Amino acid sequence: MPNSLFLRVPKKEGEKYRRELSDEGVLRKDAKITSDLSFIYLPISRKFKTNLKILKRLSIPLSKKPRSIEDALKGKLSQSQLASLTKSFDIIGDIAILEIPASLQKHELKIAKAVSAVHPNVKCVCKKTSGMQGKFRIRKVKVLLGRRSTSTLYTENGMRMLVDISKMYFSPRLSTERKRIAEMVREKENVLVLFSGCCPYPLIISKFQPDCKITAIELNPKAHESALKNIALNKAGNITAILGDARKVVKRSHNRYNRICMPLPKGAEKFLDAAFCAAKPNCTVHIYSFGPRENPCGKVLEAIEKQAEKSKRKIQILNKKMVRPFAPGIEQWVIDFKIF
The missing domain is CATH 3.30.70.2580 (Alpha-Beta Plaits)
Structure with missing residues (x-):
C-alpha cells in the first residue's frame, strides 16, 4: 500500500x-x-x-462493501434469478430472517453470505421454513450461516428485549405501531396487553409512560420466560407479566382497565368477550387483524358490534388504520374503539 x-x-x-x-x-x-x-x-x-x-x-484503503444483496450476488446469480429474489427481510437483533423462493433453494448459502456481506452486524442468517403455526403462532426457521442459536438481543426505542425467533412470535415491523400506542397512554392509566409475547408492547408503553400500570398476559411459557427477563433487564417495575390463557385470567380477575391492546397475530376477535369484561367505562381498545385488501376490517367490525350487543355496552369506532401489507392481497389492520 x-x-x-x-x-x-x-x-x-x-x-x-x-x-x-x-x-x-x-x-x-x-x-x-x-x-x-x-x-x-x-x-x-x-x-x-x-x-x-x-x-x-x-494509506489504508476502504473495503468496498456491496451496497445491496443484489449487488453482492452479481455474477453469482443470473438476472432472472436476481429478479425472483425476495428483496425485503427482517433483522431482529443480530439475526436476519430470509424468505427464499423454491427456485433459489440451491443457492441459499450464496444468498446468506450476501446478506452477511451487506450487513456485517448480522451474526446469524436464517430462512423461513414454514408459515406461522400452532397455538403460539411460531414460525420454523433453518440456520444457514453463522451462529447456530436463534436467540438474540433486540433493541427498540431504547428498550432491550431477549427474543428467540424459533420459540415465540415477534415482529419488528410493528415497532411504529407500538410507539403509536405508547404515545397515546396517559398518566395513571391501567393498561392490559393480551397475547403480550416477550413484552414488546408493555415495554414500549413503559418507556413512554412510566407512570401507568401495565398487565401483560401470555400463554406461551417460553415467551413469558423472556418477558420476565426483559422486564428485569429494563427495570420496568410498572409491568406485571402473567402466564395463562387471556380469557381465563381476565374472567377470574377483578381488575378493570382504561386501555386494552390485542396484538394477537390471528384470531384476536375471538377474545373480544374478555376485552369487554375487562374494560372500564370509556376504555380504549386496540385490536389487530389480517384481512383481504378489498375488505380488511369487515369481519372484526362485525365481531365488535355483536359482542357490544351481547355485553349490553355501547361502542364507538375511533380509527381504522392499515399497519402493513402482509402477503399478496392480505393486509394487517388495527381498529381503535371505545367501550362505554
Whole structure:
C-alpha cells in the first residue's frame, strides 16, 4: 500500500476539518480516516496552505462493501434469478430472517453470505421454513450461516428485549405501531396487553409512560420466560407479566382497565368477550387483524358490534388504520374503539 498525504488535526477539531475538506473536494473517499491518542489523520488528495501539519503516511484503503444483496450476488446469480429474489427481510437483533423462493433453494448459502456481506452486524442468517403455526403462532426457521442459536438481543426505542425467533412470535415491523400506542397512554392509566409475547408492547408503553400500570398476559411459557427477563433487564417495575390463557385470567380477575391492546397475530376477535369484561367505562381498545385488501376490517367490525350487543355496552369506532401489507392481497389492520 503506497504512502499518501494526511492532514493531522487535533481530535476535538476533527469533525470541523472533515466537513470543510469534504466541502472543498480535498478529502479522499477511498482511504480510511485514522487516529491516535491526540490527533485525527484525514486523507487528502493534494497539498494546500495550512497552519496544520501535512504528513505522508501509509494509506489504508476502504473495503468496498456491496451496497445491496443484489449487488453482492452479481455474477453469482443470473438476472432472472436476481429478479425472483425476495428483496425485503427482517433483522431482529443480530439475526436476519430470509424468505427464499423454491427456485433459489440451491443457492441459499450464496444468498446468506450476501446478506452477511451487506450487513456485517448480522451474526446469524436464517430462512423461513414454514408459515406461522400452532397455538403460539411460531414460525420454523433453518440456520444457514453463522451462529447456530436463534436467540438474540433486540433493541427498540431504547428498550432491550431477549427474543428467540424459533420459540415465540415477534415482529419488528410493528415497532411504529407500538410507539403509536405508547404515545397515546396517559398518566395513571391501567393498561392490559393480551397475547403480550416477550413484552414488546408493555415495554414500549413503559418507556413512554412510566407512570401507568401495565398487565401483560401470555400463554406461551417460553415467551413469558423472556418477558420476565426483559422486564428485569429494563427495570420496568410498572409491568406485571402473567402466564395463562387471556380469557381465563381476565374472567377470574377483578381488575378493570382504561386501555386494552390485542396484538394477537390471528384470531384476536375471538377474545373480544374478555376485552369487554375487562374494560372500564370509556376504555380504549386496540385490536389487530389480517384481512383481504378489498375488505380488511369487515369481519372484526362485525365481531365488535355483536359482542357490544351481547355485553349490553355501547361502542364507538375511533380509527381504522392499515399497519402493513402482509402477503399478496392480505393486509394487517388495527381498529381503535371505545367501550362505554
